[in-house]
Amino acid sequence: MTFRFAICDDEQIALTAVSGILVNKFSEHGVTVKADTYAPEQGLADVLCSKAYDAIFLDINMPEQDGVKIAEELRARGNNADIVFVSGAEDRVFGTFSVHPYGFIRKHKFLEDIDVFVKMYMSDRFTENDPEIEFKANKTIFRLRTSDIVYVESIKEYQYIYTDDKEKPEKLRESMKTMEERLTPCGFIRVHEGYLVNYKYIMRLDKQELVTTTGKHIPISRRRLQYVREKYMKLSR
Template identity: 25%
Template sequence: MTLNCIAVDDEPLALKLLGNFTAQTPFLNLVGSYSSATAALRGLQQQTVPIDLLFLDIQMPDLNGLELARALDRGPGGGGPRVVFTTAFNQYALDGYKVDALDYLLKPFTYDEFLRVAEKAKAYAELNQGATAAPTAPAPPPEDYLYLKVEYQLVRVPFNDILYVEGLKDYVKVYRRSQPKPLLSLTSMKTMEERLPSHLFMRIHRSYIVGLEHITSIGRGTVQISNETLPVSDSYRDVFEQFISRWK
C-alpha cells in the first residue's frame, strides 16, 4: 500500500527534512509541500489524487495547523487525510485529540521517530481499507519484513532471516542467517522490540532479542543460536521459562 501525503511547514529546513524523510520511506508518496496552511488548503482542494496523510506544523502565520485540521472537517471515522502534527511544543496534545490527530512528531525528530508514525498511518489505512472492503474480499497477507535505516539507505530485512538483535549504546546490530556481517542501525532496543512480532521474537536480556525459530538449544540461563551462546537475564527469566515450558 502507498500513502499519498503532503507536508506543511513555514520553516524551509523543516519542510526539506520532511521531504527527505518521505523520500526514504518506500510506502510514502509526497505529492505536495507547502509553506503555509492557506496554500495547503488550496492545494488539497485542487489535488486529483486522494490524500491519505498530512504532516502539519501547528504554529504558522495566518491560518495555523490546528485551524487547517478543523477546516478539513474530519471527525472520528470520517474521510479525508489523517493528520500528524509536527511541532516544537507539546502543549497542543489536547487540541490535537479534538481534531482526531493520528500522532505527534515533536521537533527535532529523528527518522526513526518519523518512520514509526508513518508505519502507524499505514497500519491505520490498511485497517480502514479492510473495514470497507467487501466481506468476501481476502485479507491482505501480513508483512513478513521490516525496513532498517542503515547509513543512508533503508534495508529490507525479512523476519525469518533475523537470528538475533544485539543492543549497543545508541545502535543495534542485527545478525542475519543469510549474511555473515551484521547490520548496524541507529535505533533503540525498545523500538526494535515494538517492531518485531512477539510470536517470532523474544527479548531475553537488556542487550538481546532472539528469533525464536533459530534457537537450537537452551542451557541454564542461556540460549544457543547458530554458534553464539546468549545469556537470559533475571528480569526476563519468567517470560522465557513460560516459552521453555512449550518445549517440554
C-alpha cells in the first residue's frame, strides 16, 4: 500500500525531517510513503487541491501563510484529505477544530507524537473493511489487499489487476462477473463492461470518463453513468 502525503513548512530542515521520518516509520510496517514538500507561498491551496493526497501536514505559524487558514481554504474547496498540524504553537490547537484535523504533532515532542500518529493511522487504514483477497493465476496463488487495487481491466477472457505500487498488472484467467461479485462488497464500482474501479482511487468523475489518483483515464459507459455517480456518492459518505 502507498500513502501520499504533502508536508508544508517554512523551514527546510523541518520539511526534510518530517518527510524522512514519515517514510522510515511507515516502511517499518511495510507501507510506502510518497511525500511532497512545500514552502508556504501564495497559491499553495491550489497546488494541494490539484493532487490527491491522503494527508496534508501543515505548520501553523508560517510567515507567508497561516497553516490554519490554508486548511480552511482546503475545506472550503471540498478537499477532504486528512489534515495534521505539525507545530510548536500548542496554544493554537483549539483554533484548529473548525477544519476537523486528524491530529496534532508537537515539534518539541516530535518523535513521541509521530509514533502515536503512525500507529493510529495504520490502525484506521487497515481495518476489517480492508481484507486480503486470494487470486489464482496459472498455478500461482497470490493475495492482495483490496485497498492496494486501483482497478481491474477486462480484455477477452483475462482480467488485469492494477495496484497502486506496481506498474505491471497481475494477469489471471477469470470472468469480469466473478471479479465484480468478489470486489463490489469492498468498494469497487463497475463503471464499464471492461472496468471495475476502487472508489477510493477516483480523483475526478466526468460524464464520459473518470480519472484515478494514479492518473489513469477510464471510460464510463453511458448506461452506467447514473449508477456510478450514485454508488460513488454513497461510498464516499
